[in-house]
Amino acid sequence: MxxxxxxxxxxxxxxxxxxxxxxxxxxxxxxxxxxxxxxxxxxxxxxxxxxxxxxxxxxxxxxxxxxxxxxxxxxxxxxxxxxxxxxxxxxxxxMRVGYRKKFWHKNCVALGLAQGFLEPLEATSILLTDFSAKFLTLRFPSSTTQLEQLEERFNHAMGYAWERVIDFIKLHYCISDRTDSAFWIANKNQDTISTSLKEKLNLWKEFTPVRDDFFSQFEVFYLENFLFVLYGMNYNTKASNSPDKEQAHCLARLKQRAEIDHYLINKLPDHRALLNKIKQYGLQSI
Missing domain, CATH: 3.30.70 (Alpha-Beta Plaits)
Incomplete structure (x- = not known):
């Protein structure tokens, strides 16, 4: 390319x-x-x-x-x-971080590292490769007359996907509370954050994140992925006012989840023991 x-x-x-x-x-x-x-x-x-x-x-x-x-x-x-x-x-x-301006040109389509490269946070390269390959198979041309339209659709979808993945990676850095080095301070610089990510973060200061905050089917990372990072890094979003009954239900579910986790931690083998057994006996057929 x-x-x-x-x-x-x-x-x-x-x-x-x-x-x-x-x-x-x-x-x-x-x-x-x-x-x-x-x-x-x-x-x-x-x-x-x-x-x-x-x-x-x-x-x-x-x-x-x-x-x-x-x-x-x-x-x-x-x-x-x-x-x-x-x-x-x-x-x-x-690392040369970025992507091609076009991913499909004439009769040539870029997949994997031919599209671009991002740091290996959250297995982004694998996700984008799988996403691109699936999109291509669903709209694979059967004649040369289809090439121009399909090329335009593919480039639009992949460009959007890459930009949103970049937003998600940047999220890990820009909401960090670290200020102990120039690197982490630079990552908070508003000029390094895209307009789309800034809009989401500003929105979530006033509202609880919801699925409707993600407009496109071409998002590679959705609400749940963002919630793991936001709340895992103690980013304060606006809490919704849930009825007492709903809050009680959620607390009961969390308690139940903690009890299940405690039970499994004490019952399941450690990871090496499990892998050794799989190597020795194989996996059970389904």
Whole structure:
């Protein structure tokens, strides 16, 4: 798309400040615990992903090289890994953050990384690839006369989807209460936040977020995804005035959920034990 078709690249680095990553595979011992989730740890100029598998951990130190030198990043990753770092070699991945101005041009369609790249927060690349492939299969041309119309529809839908995903990633940064470094302060700068995201955040200061705040079927992240981030980061939205009966019902449901969680935590095997049993016996057929 870039070299042959000369489709320009839309750079979004003024909004998403992350542009570098150090990645490494860390060997683990056979009895090391395996968390059943990805660990994400914020640092002064970005964040760290830590994904545990049965025999290794995939660790990535993501940062803005405008706010941290490569040497500082190496030192901080060393400190994070501690004794686990051994004689490991880190690989640096520069990130050009953004997307193509067009995703379909003439008889060429871009999917996956050919469309663009965003930091690997919330598995955005996988979601956008799946979203694009599904959209393409539902409107795949059967003749050349359809190309122009389908190209326009595809580009409009994918452009909207990419812009909304960028909003969702930016949300993680711009509502943070961290003010301990230039990176986090810069992420709160209103000039780095899109108009659409600012409108939502301003709306939610006065109202409780609802599904109708998301207008398009081409949203990749919906209400529930935003609620996890908003309330997980203690963003104060306007609470709705629910009747006492409804509040009592919600509190009862939360209590029931907590009791179920407590029961399951004490009954279910840990993640490594479960994976070992699956490896030994397989999964039950449905």
């Amino acid at each position: 870039s070299k042959a078709l000369k489709i320009p690249f839309v750079d979004v680095s003024e909004s998403l400040l992350i542009n570098s990553a150090l990645v490494v595979q860390v060997p683990t011992k056979a009895d090391d615990a395996i968390p059943p989730y990805t660990l994400a740890t914020a640092h002064q100029a970005g964040w760290i992903w830590d994904i545990a598998l049965t025999n290794r951990r995939g660790v990535g130190f993501v940062y803005s090289d405008n706010h941290m030198t490569d040497e500082q990043a190496h030192e901080k990753l060393d400190r994070y890994l501690g004794d686990s770092k051994q004689d490991l070699t880190y690989r640096k991945i520069p």
